[in-house]
Amino acid sequence: MIQITFRNKKFEVKDNITARDALKKIGIDPESVLITVNRKLVTDDVVLRQGDEVKLVAVVSGGSNQ
């Protein structure tokens, strides 16, 4: 299993699937996040392997002062 962290929440998905498929499985819009695997930015076609540290960064942030 792969653990995905997003905004202090943790999700688990089966390994050996693409990041894009993993996002679909946990109901997160791929357009709304950036994906980091083992602390590196990656594209959503990357296949997630057992032991990968997967963290999502929300694309939307801020909302004030512009």
Place this chain on the structure above:
Amino acid sequence: MRCRKCNSSAVINMRHHKLALCGEHYGEWFVDSTQRAIEKYKMFDRDARILVAVSGGKDSLALWDVLTRLGYTSDGLYIGLGIQGDIAYSDQSLARIREFQEKVVPAATLHVVDIQETYGKTIPQIARENTRGHGKPCAACGLTKRYVMNRLAAERGYTVLATGHNLDDEAAVLMQNTLHWQTGYLARQAPVLEASDGLARKVKPFCRFYERETATYALVRGIDYVYDECPHAVGNLTNFYKTLLNQLENESPGAKLQFYIQFLKARAEGFFQAPADKTELHACEVCGQPTTAPGRCAFCRMWNITSAQSAVISADAIPVRGQDEFDDVEARVAESVDVSGL
């Protein structure tokens, strides 16, 4: 996926451009694309004095970074709104901006206007006491920011006010205005708003970048921005429309870009003309800023600023502080993403 230029691992795949790039080549592409937008929309030239509105978020800090890399002269403006929530939002924002400025643009001036210090209340406080926005601070916040940005830019002699609005911001506003056929707003939505009647010239150099593109640039460049949303932005209409547009983008890559670009094209062809009976602007009887109705402007009415208090908000009294005069701020450190390996 591999970088089109060097075949190393890509950090972003821009399906709407059919272009995947590594961190190094993406950074170059992003800076070059910004310069192309500046030239395409005739935003400013090399002699311009640019004031960048910075919030501590990815877009505005990325904008200040890119303008600096392109060799433009720019200063920053931060407006302390007094919005904290449970994440010390405003304090955290100022801390991020201060760190960025010291590291990236140490020679620039950072203007800080603290709203509570200047007008006596924070944005959440004034919003609770005012009918504008019906209890939500966003309307009071927007009015206050526009006022302060415009006034400071004009009174400090800046040629242009630059904001970090990205394509998702613009497309969401466009969708909202289109669904309500707000023709007046549609006529005024553009990458450049020319100076007029005491209003500063405003530009949006990132208006063609997807929000994920500005976020990627910030991460690739190691910009430590505020990851959190404004506590009051959760559930707002702009985010609602962004979500809808992202659903469309998933099914049809490029939909957001086409929606905005084709709108600009139609606008340039005259499909959205400002009303012939252009509203005449008057000078506010208290602060002198332009307003549509005679008497006090909306800002002075909301903050209940009367002529007797006018000296308090005169330009010289706005607490504008240079980089050496910051207060130390305790800030919660957002979890950062290490992209050093890119």
